[in-house]
Amino acid sequence: MPTQLPVHIIQNPSDGFRRLPHLEASEPDLRVSFDLVQGDRIRARMSGPALQALRIGEHRADLAASPNEVRASAARLRRRWKEVLVDHQPVDGQGRAMIGRQRPYSSSADLSGESEEELRKALNELTRSGASLLFEDLLGGDHDHTIWFRTYLSDLLSRKEGLRIRFDSDTLHLPWPMLCLEPDGSETLDDLFARFLGYRHQIEHTGDAYPSFMYRPLGSVTTSRSWFGQWRNSEASWFRRLRNRRAKAAVSLNHDPNVGIKTRAREVAAALARGTHYTERTTYDHLVGALEQEDLDEQLMYFWCHAEFVSNSTEPPRLAIRLSDAPLFDGHTVRELRARYRRVQTPFRPFVVLNTCYGGVPAGDGDRAFLGRRLIEYGAQGVLGPQIEMPQMFAAEYALEFVTRFLRGKETAGKISHDLARHFATRYRNPLGCAYALHCGMDARMERAQGVPGDHDR
Numbered sequence: 001m002p003t004q005l006p007v008h009i010i011q012n013p014s015d016g017f018r019r020l021p022h023l024e025a026s027e028p029d030l031r032v033s034f035d036l037v038q039g040d041r042i043r044a045r046m047s048g049p050a051l052q053a054l055r056i057g058e059h060r061a062d063l064a065a066s067p068n069e070v071r072a073s074a075a076r077l078r079r080r081w082k083e084v085l086v087d088h089q090p091v092d093g094q095g096r097a098m099i100g101r102q103r104p105y106s107s108s109a110d111l112s113g114e115s116e117e118e119l120r121k122a123l124n125e126l127t128r129s130g131a132s133l134l135f136e137d138l139l140g141g142d143h144d145h146t147i148w149f150r151t152y153l154s155d156l157l158s159r160k161e162g163l164r165i166r167f168d169s170d171t172l173h174l175p176w177p178m179l180c181l182e183p184d185g186s187e188t189l190d191d192l193f194a195r196f197l198g199y200r201h202q203i204e205h206t207g208d209a210y211p212s213f214m215y216r217p218l219g220s221v222t223t224s225r226s227w228f229g230q231w232r233n234s235e236a237s238w239f240r241r242l243r244n245r246r247a248k249a250a251v252s253l254n255h256d257p258n259v260g261i262k263t264r265a266r267e268v269a270a271a272l273a274r275g276t277h278y279t280e281r282t283t284y285d286h287l288v289g290a291l292e293q294e295d296l297d298e299q300l301m302y303f304w305c306h307a308e309f310v311s312n313s314t315e316p317p318r319l320a321i322r323l324s325d326a327p328l329f330d331g332h333t334v335r336e337l338r339a340r341y342r343r344v345q346t347p348f349r350p351f352v353v354l355n356t357c358y359g360g361v362p363a364g365d366g367d368r369a370f371l372g373r374r375l376i377e378y379g380a381q382g383v384l385g386p387q388i389e390m391p392q393m394f395a396a397e398y399a400l401e402f403v404t405r406f407l408r409g410k411e412t413a414g415k416i417s418h419d420l421a422r423h424f425a426t427r428y429r430n431p432l433g434c435a436y437a438l439h440c441g442m443d444a445r446m447e448r449a450q451g452v453p454g455d456h457d458r
Contacts, residue, residue, distance in 0.1 A: 026164075026443055028204075030156065034169040042067055042172065044139070044149055050163055051156060061149035064141035067172060073137040074174045077129050081178065081388045081435060084122050090115075106391035109398075110428045116189055119429060123192040126431070130180030130196065138174070157181060161200045164414060164442060168206045175387045176203050177421065177434045193425040198434035202414040204442035208377065249407060249446055250297060252279040254287055255304040256324045263396035265304060271404050272302060284327035292337040297347035299446055301380075302403060304395075307356035319371050321356055331374035338378040348379040351406070351413060351444045355399050359385025372439050382413055382441015386432075394432045398424070406446055414442030 029050035035043045042065055047058040088105045090098045104114055111119060139150040156163075158181050167176050177198025184191075193199050251272050259265070272278060279298070281287050290296055309317040310328065320328035338348070352375050359372065372383035384402070386395065398420060405416050421433035 028166040028442070029163040030165045032153070032165070032167050034167075034172045036067060036171055037062065040067065042070070042138075046149065046153060050160065051152065059149050059152055061143070061145035063139065063146060064143065065138050070133075070138050070172065070174070073133045077133050077178060078175060078388050080129050081126060084125050085431070086389060086391055088118075088122060090118065105430075107393060109394040109424065109430055109432075111430045112428055114429070116429070120187065120189050120192065123189065123431060124187065126178075127180040127183070127192050127195045130178055131182045133174070134179045135182055154182065157197065157200065162418075163201045165197075165201050165203050166206055166442070167203065170207045173205055173207070175435075175437065176205065177437060178387065189429065190426075193431060196421070196425075196431065196434045198418070198421045198436075199425055199431075202418040202442060204382070204414060204438045204440060206440055207373065247448065248275060248277050249299045249409070249448060250277045250279075251300040251302065251407070252281060252290070252298050253302050253304070254281045254323065255302075256306060256322065257282055258324065259305055260392040260396055263392050264400050265392075265396050268302070268304070268396060268399045268403060271400060271407070272300075276407065282324045284323055284325050284329060287323060287329060288333070288337060291334065294341055294344065294346050298350045300353070300403070300406065301350045302353045302355065302399070303359070304355050304399070307358055309358070319358060321354075321359075321371065329371075331371045334371065334374040334378060341378070346379065349381055350379075351381045351441055351446075352383045353399065353402065354383055354385035355390075355395050357386065357389040359383075376440050380440075381444040383439045384413060384417060384436060384441070385439075386435050387437050388435050390432065390435065394424075394430065398433065398436065409446035409448035411445065412442065413438060413444045 028048060030046070030048040033045045035045070037043045042063040043060065044063055045058050045060045051059065086106055087103060089103055090101045092098055105111060105122075135150060135154070139146065139153070141147075165176075167174070177196065179197050180195040181197075181200075183195070197203060253269050253272050255265075255269075269280070279290070281290065303321060305321050305323050307319055307321045308328075310320045310330070312318050318330050318332070320330040322328055341348075352372070354372055372385060375383055401420055401423070402416055405411055405419075406413065411419075417433075417436060417438050421436070424430045424433040
């Protein structure tokens with residue numbers, strides 16, 4: 001009679017050769033998704049290895065919150081940061097602006113010399129508003145499923161630190177790093193900093209599941225085979241890129257040289273140019289000319305310029321940036337330049353630092369032409385930018401720290417942005433690091449050839 005022998009595999013020679021490295025995505029510790037159901041209801045879903053599993057596979061609740069009311073509360077929170085923190089103006093006993101202290105929280109990234117009581121009062125207001133948006137405006141309600149969902153999420157966010165969290169929604173984008181845990185009775189400055197989600201965890205915002213260049217028409221078998229051939233060719237192209245990875249990173253500075261002259265902007269430019277293949281662009285034509293090239297291959301694109309919301313008739317306003325000349329550059333421009341490569345695998349895979357006011361928040365909260373979203377749609381690994389009108393002094397300090405660490409190629413964008421939120425809070429008593437948002441790209445890292453140290457490594 002045949003006997004089944006026990007088998008114990010002690011070595012797997014094919015281990016590590018089955019999957020393409022760039023197709024192995026690390027699962028986040030927690031994924032929280034928000035879908036609009038029937039247009040006016042929010043369905044919240046939550047799963048991940050950090051969360052206690054359920055028989056149904058995920059935690060789920062239909063929320064009582066109105067999408068429009070939640071968006072309005074999010075806009076109010078961003079405005080409160082501008083009013084309470086960025087525009088903070090100390091006054092004397094007669095209510096007059098104090099001489100020599102004009103908007104002190106905007107004139108320096110280091111707030112350690114400011115009155116701790118004043119700073120604690122400002123942070124107390126911001127944490128109160130951030131907790132209210134999360135637990136009252138969004139997750140409020142007495143339905144059993146909502147209560148359980150709110151309890152599990154609150155417990156996980158407060159019990160652990162350093163989680164990798166993905167907040168995923170195609171239409172409901174909230175300033176997650178600026179949201180806060182509920183108060184626990186402590187009111188010290190360190191306790192207030194520790195309530196911000198951006199201080200506690202790595203956070204990324206995601207939306208569409210597939211970038212534009214992945215879209216393929218579904219139909220005949222011929223079409224499917226053609227798509228497979230293109231996919232196979234793209235994989236071969238990826239292997240060539242892996243084999244030919246350069247010791248020097250390809251980076252660009254897209255900026256208005258007149259912005260932030262009194263800040264450390266020049267040091268950021270020097271950091272970008274040190275040991276890299278460096279390109280500087282200061283005009284609309286130069287930027288457009290680069291983006292319309294199929295073979296544009298930059299690992300880091302840094303933007304330092306003015307941004308503004310432009311009225312768009314009855315549609316949500318669109319975010320547009322301006323370099324040193326007059327023409328505006330927005331998400332529609334990206335689409336006009338890159339749409340021809342919609343079904344072509346190109347090397348355009350940069351990580352983008354959009355260091356402009358409101359560079360990290362979608363205009364109108366549902367505008368599909370949001371600049372950062374368009375860049376991601378057409379190939380960018382991720383976009384990092386502020387969600388408020390950021391003071392230039394802080395923006396330059398933050399950028400110098402971020403690009404210096406990112407160019408070393410040893411840390412991911414998610415880890416760096418999380419570390420910087422804590423760094424500026426603990427060392428400089430400044431919470432503005434939590435006002436930067438990361439759209440996709442939590443695991444993005446500078447690809448560098450191994451064994452050839454660059455200037456940043458030294």
